Amino acid sequence: MFGPLAEPLRTRRLVLEPLTVHHADEMAEVLDDPRLHDYIGGEPLPLPDLRARYARLSQGPSPFHQEGWLNWVVRRLRDAQPLGTVQATVTPTETSIAWVIGMPYQGFGFATEAAAALIAWLKAHNVHRITAAIHPDNAPSRSVATKLGMRPTERTAAEETIWQLPL
Secondary structure: OOOOOOOOEEOOOEEEEEOOHHHHHHHHHHOOOHHHHOOOOOOOOOHHHHHHHHHHHHHOOOOOOOOEEEEEEEEEOOOOOEEEEEEEEEOOOOEEEEEEEOHHHOOOOHHHHHHHHHHHHHHHOOOOOEEEEEOOOOHHHHHHHHHOOOEEEEEEEOOEEEEEOOO
16 A cells, blocks of 8 residues: 555544445444435445445555555544545545534534644654645635645546645
8 A cells, every 4th residue: 555554533522533334334324314415425324335435435445556545534532423524535646635524513613623634644654745626616615725825726536625634
C-alpha cells in the first residue's frame, strides 16, 4: 500500500475510527437516506452489500497499486453516535478526500470538523496536494470545502469540480 495507515483521530467533539467491516451494522442506518446520493449517484446499500464494501475498503487496494485507501467512521465524542464517514485516497501525486455525514447530523459543522482533522493528519504525514471532487449543485459540500480553505479549480471529473487546498 502507498502512504500512511489510518489511525484513530480525535477532535473537540468527534472521534474518527479507522473503518472496519463491523462498522457496517451501525452505519447502515446512518447512510440509509436516498438524499445522501443526490450528487454522488447510486442509492443506499443493503446491509450485506455495505458489509462487503467495507470489507473491500478495509483491505485496501491491491498491493501493486500506487495508492492508499484511508477510511474513517465519524463518531460524536459525547455519546459515540456514528455520524458518517471521511476518506482519503492517497497517490504519489495527489490525495483526494471526501466526507459523508448522515442527514440528521448535517448543519452542525461535523463534516468540516472531521475533514479538518483529516487534512491536519494528512499534512502531518507529508501529504500536501489535497483535493475534493464536488458536484456544482452540492451547496453543503461546497460550503465545507470553502471553510476548509479549499478553492474550486478548472479541473473536472465526471460532473464534479475538483477543489484544491492551496499548497
